[in-house]
Amino acid sequence: MADTASHTEVPAADDTDLIVIGGGPAGCAAARTAASVGLRSVLIEPDTLCHTLHRIPALNNVLGGHTSGPALAGAITEELANTELCHLELCRHVTELRAADDQVTITLDTGRHLTAPYAVVATGVGPLQPGDVPWITAPAGLTPPPLWQAGPDDAEGRTLLVLGGDRPIGTFLRAHPATATRLLVAYPQTDAYKTEEIRDDPRVTLLPVEHLTLYASEGGTVTADVRNRCGGRRTITADTAHLSLGSAPTAPAGDLVRDIDGYCPPDRQHPRVIVAGDLRSARFQRIMTAMGSGSEAALRAYYATRDLP
Numbered sequence: 001m002a003d004t005a006s007h008t009e010v011p012a013a014d015d016t017d018l019i020v021i022g023g024g025p026a027g028c029a030a031a032r033t034a035a036s037v038g039l040r041s042v043l044i045e046p047d048t049l050c051h052t053l054h055r056i057p058a059l060n061n062v063l064g065g066h067t068s069g070p071a072l073a074g075a076i077t078e079e080l081a082n083t084e085l086c087h088l089e090l091c092r093h094v095t096e097l098r099a100a101d102d103q104v105t106i107t108l109d110t111g112r113h114l115t116a117p118y119a120v121v122a123t124g125v126g127p128l129q130p131g132d133v134p135w136i137t138a139p140a141g142l143t144p145p146p147l148w149q150a151g152p153d154d155a156e157g158r159t160l161l162v163l164g165g166d167r168p169i170g171t172f173l174r175a176h177p178a179t180a181t182r183l184l185v186a187y188p189q190t191d192a193y194k195t196e197e198i199r200d201d202p203r204v205t206l207l208p209v210e211h212l213t214l215y216a217s218e219g220g221t222v223t224a225d226v227r228n229r230c231g232g233r234r235t236i237t238a239d240t241a242h243l244s245l246g247s248a249p250t251a252p253a254g255d256l257v258r259d260i261d262g263y264c265p266p267d268r269q270h271p272r273v274i275v276a277g278d279l280r281s282a283r284f285q286r287i288m289t290a291m292g293s294g295s296e297a298a299l300r301a302y303y304a305t306r307d308l309p
Helices: 025-036 051-055 069-081 168-175 189-197 287-305
Strands: 018-021 041-045 086-090 094-099 104-108 113-116 118-121 125-127 159-163 182-187 204-208 211-214 222-227 233-238 240-243 247-249 273-275
Touching: 018 025, 018 104, 018 113, 018 287, 025 041, 025 069, 025 086, 025 118, 025 287, 041 113, 051 069, 069 086, 094 118, 104 118, 118 287, 159 233, 168 182, 182 189, 182 233, 189 204, 222 240, 273 287
Parallel strands: 018 041, 018 118, 041 086, 118 273, 159 182, 159 240, 182 204
Antiparallel strands: 094 104, 104 113, 125 247, 211 222, 222 233
16 A cells, blocks of 8 residues: 555646645545546645554444454555545645635645645644643643553553543443453543443543642652542542543644634635534544545535536
């Protein structure tokens, strides 16, 4: 699978119908759908295609029979590598996007500019850190690893303090059903609905908190002071701490309209800029919805270039 090389030289501006920014499920679906209707695209991704899928050991919400992120990523990568109308620009970062009446111009980290009549922005989200949320106080520079990085050897016979109740916890538990571990899941009230899928797992202890103070690791363990919503306090200890705090949008600078949380609502963007995938909002962050929105974004560009209603 050739996911580190482009198909051809970068097309000239007149030969590019669509710029796709982001090579996750939404961006790949946009490029694939664009090709299916004859649009020539350039897909720009700062990493490898679908690199975040490699962090998902178990899948239960996608079609096609794929039960792991790496398997799905491999299938998507192979398909894009064989999509003739899509030029791949991997290991490249978009530093700026500008939209005009007749075209979109993006600037790469190399300083080069690319233009096309339309752009699909599907840059997705990145992980939050303790300093990004108001309910955690932690030493400056302390960045525990995400829970998805923990394997059976990290968890077997150990107690893990999980900061946040985001859904990757359920993925971790499904991926390691026989691992004898204890997860202390500390989460704010806003994450309560996310814990429904894990609350019946005997390995999980749910800790709803108002505020948590995390201390620097000493002697290989972590310590945290927890205050609950009723004012009660307790001190907890664990072998390690891991993150499951959720994500924040990672949109390029320039002519994108953001809401108060940094997301880019599709209906508020320039007519030549189409937002797809997780960047739209926090409400529909699923692989299947990302793929669907990416395909829809490419079709919007297709109909617009032909002045079709």
